[in-house]
Amino acid sequence: MLTCTGCSLLCEDIEAIIEDNKIKGTKNACRRGAARIKGCANRLVPSIDQKPSDVESSIKKAAELLRNAKSPMIFGFDNSSCEAQVQGIQFAQKIHAVIDDTSSFCQGLLMEIILQKKLKTCSLDDIRNKADVLVYWGSDAQDSHPRHLSRFSYFPRGESRQRGYEEDRLAIAIDVRESNTAKICKKHFYRINPKGDREFILALMEALSGKAPVNDAKNMLELAGVLKKAQFGAIFVGIGLMYSIKNDFEILTKLANMLPKFSIMPMVGHYNMRGLNEALFKETGYVNRVKFDEKGVQDNKYALIEALKNKSIDALVVVGSDPVLSLPRSVLSHLSSIPVICIDPCQTFTSKISSVNIPCAATGVESAGSAVRMDGKVITLKKIIENNYRSDEDVIKQLMGAI
Numbered sequence: 001m002l003t004c005t006g007c008s009l010l011c012e013d014i015e016a017i018i019e020d021n022k023i024k025g026t027k028n029a030c031r032r033g034a035a036r037i038k039g040c041a042n043r044l045v046p047s048i049d050q051k052p053s054d055v056e057s058s059i060k061k062a063a064e065l066l067r068n069a070k071s072p073m074i075f076g077f078d079n080s081s082c083e084a085q086v087q088g089i090q091f092a093q094k095i096h097a098v099i100d101d102t103s104s105f106c107q108g109l110l111m112e113i114i115l116q117k118k119l120k121t122c123s124l125d126d127i128r129n130k131a132d133v134l135v136y137w138g139s140d141a142q143d144s145h146p147r148h149l150s151r152f153s154y155f156p157r158g159e160s161r162q163r164g165y166e167e168d169r170l171a172i173a174i175d176v177r178e179s180n181t182a183k184i185c186k187k188h189f190y191r192i193n194p195k196g197d198r199e200f201i202l203a204l205m206e207a208l209s210g211k212a213p214v215n216d217a218k219n220m221l222e223l224a225g226v227l228k229k230a231q232f233g234a235i236f237v238g239i240g241l242m243y244s245i246k247n248d249f250e251i252l253t254k255l256a257n258m259l260p261k262f263s264i265m266p267m268v269g270h271y272n273m274r275g276l277n278e279a280l281f282k283e284t285g286y287v288n289r290v291k292f293d294e295k296g297v298q299d300n301k302y303a304l305i306e307a308l309k310n311k312s313i314d315a316l317v318v319v320g321s322d323p324v325l326s327l328p329r330s331v332l333s334h335l336s337s338i339p340v341i342c343i344d345p346c347q348t349f350t351s352k353i354s355s356v357n358i359p360c361a362a363t364g365v366e367s368a369g370s371a372v373r374m375d376g377k378v379i380t381l382k383k384i385i386e387n388n389y390r391s392d393e394d395v396i397k398q399l400m401g402a403i
């Protein structure tokens with residue numbers, strides 16, 4: 001058995017078919033997970049200035065570049081082990097760097113509020129055992145977390161939900177389009193206008209307090225009635241909702257307060273984004289965007305996007321992430337004028353523009369470690385293939401030692 005790192009569900013029931021120390025196939029994994037476990041399409045090779053090198057020389061060169069940097073940033077770790085994340089935070093403290101990750105432009109702030117215990121949450125096991133009403137809001141779990149409905153929410157039988165989805169559970173989708181998840185929810189799909197989530201929340205709050213909203217009163221009162229009757233509900237918050245309400249957590253908290261039987265769960269994408277958020281929160285009280293100086297934490301206003309726009313960093317280390325793929329081209333131009341160091345098992349868009357590339361093992365297949373599932377449960381990742389790649393944790397340790 002191995003754990004899949006294809007998404008933050010970290011499915012632990014995967015069987016791998018191994019021949020000649022290579023993975024030939026998998027059982028139980030979804031299509032996305034099977035592809036992830038099979039490994040990179042193109043393996044990252046050590047390089048300096050895009051010319052082939054060896055790992056030792058690449059680490060030495062990276063250390064030299066970072067020694068000369070006055071305001072470096074370390075970015076990523078969402079696809080790295082918890083052990084590498086702890087090393088990464090120590091590394092940022094040592095070189096007085098900013099540390100940030102993808103959560104700073106998706107669900108980081110929601111996660112921070114959850115870790116501050118300002119919003120009620122629960123475990124995926126609680127949901128499987130007890131939940132009767134499931135709300136997918138701005139989230140197409142069938143696409144982003146393909147086994148979410150089958151393992152934890154809608155389809156499985158649970159301790160208090162023995163009759164399963166046919167009689168015991170109800171799934172609701174609130175989205176701007178009829179996603180694959182919305183198709184499963186059928187008549188409980190509520191289509192909203194793009195960026196219309198705030199308006200929808202206000203109307204729903206009116207309906208929950210017994211008033212008829214001006215728009216779509218029949219549907220809103222019907223939805224409010226279903227939510228009020230729930231014994232154990234869960235709202236799965238996708239980035240669609242986060243982007244639409246522009247991180248206005250006050251309105252989300254007001255709605256949550258009107259639904260005391262509901263827990264909130266961010267649909268975290270990358271397999272260990274929550275791990276980095278939790279580790280950084282424990283160390284600093286913030287989940288991302290943290291700048292360290294000689295006194296410790298300076299503050300948390302240093303997101304990668306702003307740093308690139310303001311040209312406020314002079315070196316970037318990217319670990320287990322591919323910002324060049326996800327960031328708008330307009331903010332990426334600064335990267336061509338600073339050294340970029342990429343640590344990853346696979347070639348990525350970022351590795352193609354990096355000054356130094358350092359390959360590492362794929363955690364959960366080629367090296368062991370742990371990761372934090374989307375609901376906060378720590379999951380063990382095993383090594384099932386022997387090869388010479390160093391773990392992400394070891395590469396960071398070695399780079400830190402070389403500075």
Ligand code: SF4
Pocket residue numbers: 004005006007008009010011028029030031032033034145146147148
């Ligand atoms: S749902 Fe996610 S963790 Fe589970 S097998 Fe699919 S990609 Fe892997």
